Amino acid sequence: MTLSTEHAPExxxxxxxxxxxxxxxxxxxxxxxxxxxxxxxxxxxxPSSWLTLTVSGLAMGMMIxxxxxxxxxxxxxxxxxxxxxGAFVSFGAFVGVSVLLVLSGMTGAPSLLLNLLAVGAAMLxxxxxxxxxxLGFERIIVRPVYGSHLKQILVTMGGLIVAxxxxxxxWGGEEIFIGRPEMLKGSVTVFGATLEKYRLVAVGLGxxxxxxxxxxxxxxxxxxxxxxxxxxxEMVQAMGYHIRRVFVLVFVAGSALAGLGGxxxxxxxxxxxxxxxxxxxxxxxxxxxxxGLGSVEGCFIGALLVGLMQNxxxxxxxxxxxxxxxxxxxxxxxxxxxxxxxxxxxK
Amino acid sequence: xxxxxxxxxxxxxxxxxxxxxxxxxxxxxAPFLFPGTRSLETAARICIxxxxxxxxxxxxxYAGIVSFAHTMFFGMGAYGVAIATQRMGTGYDALxxxxxxxxxxxxxxxxxxxxxxxxxxxxxxxxxTLAIASAVGVLVSQLSGITGGEDGMNIRIPRELTPAFRPFxxxxxxxxxxxxxxxxxxxxxxxxxxxxxLLRVVNSPFGRVLQAIxxxxxxxxxxxxxxxxxxxxxxxxxxxxAALAGAVFAIWLRYVGPATTLGVExxxxxxxxxxxxxxxxxxxxxxxxxxxxxxxxxxKDWMGGASDATSFLPLVPDLLNPDRxxxxxxxxxxxxxxxxxxxxxxxxxxxx
Numbered sequence: 132m133t134l135s136t137e138h139a140p141e142x143x144x145x146x147x148x149x150x151x152x153x154x155x156x157x158x159x160x161x162x163x164x165x166x167x168x169x170x171x172x173x174x175x176x177x178p179s180s181w182l183t184l185t186v187s188g189l190a191m192g193m194m195i196x197x198x199x200x201x202x203x204x205x206x207x208x209x210x211x212x213x214x215x216x217g218a219f220v221s222f223g224a225f226v227g228v229s230v231l232l233v234l235s236g237m238t239g240a241p242s243l244l245l246n247l248l249a250v251g252a253a254m255l256x257x258x259x260x261x262x263x264x265x266l267g268f269e270r271i272i273v274r275p276v277y278g279s280h281l282k283q284i285l286v287t288m289g290g291l292i293v294a295x296x297x298x299x300x301x302w303g304g305e306e307i308f309i310g311r312p313e314m315l316k317g318s319v320t321v322f323g324a325t326l327e328k329y330r331l332v333a334v335g336l337g338x339x340x341x342x343x344x345x346x347x348x349x350x351x352x353x354x355x356x357x358x359x360x361x362x363x364x365e366m367v368q369a370m371g372y373h374i375r376r377v378f379v380l381v382f383v384a385g386s387a388l389a390g391l392g393g394x395x396x397x398x399x400x401x402x403x404x405x406x407x408x409x410x411x412x413x414x415x416x417x418x419x420x421x422x423g424l425g426s427v428e429g430c431f432i433g434a435l436l437v438g439l440m441q442n443x444x445x446x447x448x449x450x451x452x453x454x455x456x457x458x459x460x461x462x463x464x465x466x467x468x469x470x471x472x473x474x475x476x477x478k
Numbered sequence: 479x480x481x482x483x484x485x486x487x488x489x490x491x492x493x494x495x496x497x498x499x500x501x502x503x504x505x506x507x508a509p510f511l512f513p514g515t516r517s518l519e520t521a522a523r524i525c526i527x528x529x530x531x532x533x534x535x536x537x538x539x540y541a542g543i544v545s546f547a548h549t550m551f552f553g554m555g556a557y558g559v560a561i562a563t564q565r566m567g568t569g570y571d572a573l574x575x576x577x578x579x580x581x582x583x584x585x586x587x588x589x590x591x592x593x594x595x596x597x598x599x600x601x602x603x604x605x606x607t608l609a610i611a612s613a614v615g616v617l618v619s620q621l622s623g624i625t626g627g628e629d630g631m632n633i634r635i636p637r638e639l640t641p642a643f644r645p646f647x648x649x650x651x652x653x654x655x656x657x658x659x660x661x662x663x664x665x666x667x668x669x670x671x672x673x674x675x676l677l678r679v680v681n682s683p684f685g686r687v688l689q690a691i692x693x694x695x696x697x698x699x700x701x702x703x704x705x706x707x708x709x710x711x712x713x714x715x716x717x718x719x720a721a722l723a724g725a726v727f728a729i730w731l732r733y734v735g736p737a738t739t740l741g742v743e744x745x746x747x748x749x750x751x752x753x754x755x756x757x758x759x760x761x762x763x764x765x766x767x768x769x770x771x772x773x774x775x776x777x778k779d780w781m782g783g784a785s786d787a788t789s790f791l792p793l794v795p796d797l798l799n800p801d802r803x804x805x806x807x808x809x810x811x812x813x814x815x816x817x818x819x820x821x822x823x824x825x826x827x828x829x830x
Binding site: 212214272275276280281282284285286288289290292293296297299300304409410412413416417419420449450453454456457460461464468 | 538544594595597601602605606608609610612613616617620742746749753796797799801802805807808809812815816819
């Protein structure tokens with residue numbers, strides 16, 4: 132020990148300080164959300180409608196985030212692209228709505244506690260069912276086709292078709308209408324803008340989930356393994372962690388979150404069909420692509436952008452709502468071809 | 479002669495050759511063999527779907543690219559004809575203008591999407607085409623001023639192609655020829671030509687490069703082929719053929735609407751047919767389409783019978799309900815991707 136200190140060179144190592152713009156660079160996408168909100172404010176002349184639209188855009192964004200986060204992690208971790216993710220959304224919605232219909236005594240009661248308990252029970256049931264479903268889906272559909280994107284897309288699409296048909300078998304072919312629980316109906320007025328209560332709840336729930344997910348990924352050992360696995364699965368495997376088991380866990384968690392998102396979406400739309408998962412997947416794909424495949428933060432920002440964009444354009448020019456999101460995707464991919472916050476793969 | 483027509487790509491199996499011959503002869507003489515209107519309708523649909531599926535096979539089976547926008551291109555051809563006849567009046571010039579315009583639009587669109595998304599990452603292509611196709615679908619049903627919205631548009635075609643036209647006073651081989659039959663032969667021959675052209679394309683050096691890219695894009699690039707260029711060209715070509723098939727479909731059906739040309743269901747049908755028939759074989763499109771259309775017509779009846787027969791059991795009748803036939807097809811589809819990626823044709827050729 133003494134030897135090394137004696138012969139150590141005089142100078143201390145220096146870290147080159149990054150300039151402000153260089154340090155801001157990775158976080159630029161975060162600024163897009165306030166920029167879009169501001170642009171919306173300038174385009175929409177009435178501040179109260181702007182506030183209403185912003186809240187519903189955020190609510191929609193949160194729900195899309197809940198659904199998309201699992202998919203982006205599954206892709207990042209194992210390079211598996213799951214087109215059947217939408218099936219979990221539909222299944223979650225149907226299970227959740229069935230539970231809510233059974234608990235109609237609780238949802239109809241004018242007590243916020245009972246209402247929230249019923250919704251919570253519906254969400255837990257949906258998550259349990261879609262989690263188990265995800266486990267089966269991973270084993271039967273995804274596992275035999277590792278390494279081949281072409282086969283993954285085909286097989287998971289097949290899985291989506293079968294799952295949609297199974298919903299028809301179990302619940303019948305008709306759409307189901309579902310009213311919101313008594314205390315979540317109606318709206319509150321803030322600064323002259325009417326804000327639906329349920330949307331505020333959805334925003335809150337989405338934020339809580341994002342914070343929890345981030346905390347798990349940042350501060351727990353499991354999160355560390357997952358993040359390391361996204362960057363370099365072989366190395367994590369070499370360190371002695373069973374990456375396949377971690378992957379199955381993430382897949383199941385992602386499916387359960389999609390089921391939860393399905394329940395949230397069902398209460399948002401107040402109507403469910405077997406095909407709803409597929410419809411939402413279109414927005415989810417846009418979010419996952421612009422966020423950067425494998426990045427949870429990018430997914431969150433992407434979801435907010437898509438949700439806000441959808442609501443602003445639906446107000447300004449209803450026919451262009453979906454096209455505007457395609458334009459958003461094109462613009463972002465022109466700017467950053469790998470998505471806003473790409474995960475750098477160690478390969 | 480046969481070698482020239484088939485571009486040297488022989489069926490390589492007696493059973494397959496026999497099946498293809500039966501299908502060809504049946505379709506060629508369909509008006510005489512099955513005089514009913516409904517069976518003529520089915521025969522024309524089979525012709526058009528063979529081309530549509532074969533053009534998709536060029537993309538999926540040969541280039542290894544998954545696209546969900548194929549029906550969008552199909553619809554562009556169909557709507558091209560519809561809009562042109564509405565604006566220019568009934569006539570062959572309108573049909574030709576519409577076909578050319580629709581095909582050109584599809585090609586330009588395909589080029590744009592291909593350059594944009596294949597440049598980034600091939601896997602994005604599937605997701606981006608899905609998003610764009612559904613956006614276009616929504617737009618078509620909303621822009622009712624141009625496209626007729628959800629109701630679609632009726633197309634007025636020249637009188638020579640309608641049932642009202644009777645070219646001969648006497649029946650030919652026991653059949654009263656009408657314009658409808660002439661229209662059928664227009665469909666049959668244009669589809670036959672398009673199929674043979676596609677067969678020519680996949681057996682050309684260009685097709686070989688596509689297969690090389692499918693097997694190993696990195697190596698193909700290293701040998702010196704511009705992967706993006708070849709993939710983009712395959713996309714454009716398959717989109718153009720799909721649009722042509724759409725134009726023929728519109729002329730045959732004399733109607734276009736979002737559900738008949740742009741629907742997600744048709745896209746899924748195409749995917750199922752390609753995989754079950756055999757990816758990367760072209761003949762798979764023929765076999766797959768015939769099996770699919772026959773299954774659509776007869777499997778449903780059989781399932782209905784089976785569902786009634788098992789009505790005393792729980793759940794089983796629901797699973798066998800004719801409306802659930804897509805589920806069984808989905809299961810068949812998953813199994814074929816696992817176990818016979820080269821489909822029925824690959825099995826018959828004995829190298830699955």
